[in-house]
């Protein structure tokens with residue numbers, strides 16, 4: 663057995679998303695944050711939305727608050743307009759990313775800016791450490807052309823939203839997101855049929871892969887596990903991840919972050935460390951202090 667096998671990443675557990683409805687009735691698939699996987703420190707929620715039916719998304723997410731964590735929206739298809747009560751506004755288009763630090767709180771809406779056609783993307787919730795829960799809200803928003811595209815191997819393309827990837831010529835490419843609290847990795851990885859890629863994950867982080875097109879084996883050694891479309895694999899056992907796409911190719915999110923290991927008390931859109939802080943969030947929201 664080689665060293666590479668000793669520290670190779672494996673799929674420790676597979677989770678399939680469940681149909682859910684949120685906002686004003688938007689149909690989506692909840693992958694993290696449901697009964698099968700309530701959370702995965704520092705990740706609190708992962709929703710996949712993907713539909714060609716306007717009636718599944720038209721109602722959107724009208725005004726709602728957030729406090730104590732970050733929401734990360736990655737659009738693949740469709741257009742979504744974002745507005746908050748601090749005067750911030752933005753339009754998410756295919757390939758764009760919004761990494762929103764809600765911090766002490768804001769009230770915003772996320773509404774489709776189309777009445778037909780495909781809407782597809784992801785929202786991930788990333789927790790903030792106690793010391794950062796009440797920071798001023800902050801947006802890191804990037805158009806598609808600001809997300810580096812790396813070709814680390816034949817038939818492999820990686821969009822680097824957060825973290826670092828090494829290209830085939832050895833250049834290290836960093837994504838635009840800055841968040842030292844959790845040092846996240848957030849990659850959109852596309853593999854052609856049969857293509858393979860090895861990537862060293864940041865040490866000591868919680869990591870998952872979420873397959874959203876095709877399928878691949880992850881780990882690919884004795885304990886190889888196939889991930890099919892719409893399956894999440896919790897990764898662990900080592901830092902070196904090998905991905906080999908199946909006959910249909912594969913497209914997956916590869917995400918990791920430093921666990922916070924703090925108490926989590928969550929109630930809907932508020933995620934704090936104590937019950938009292940949640941009660942305070944309700945009071946502050948009702949009294950217009952967001």
Ligand code: FE
Nearest residue numbers: 728733770772
């Ligand atoms: Fe929101």
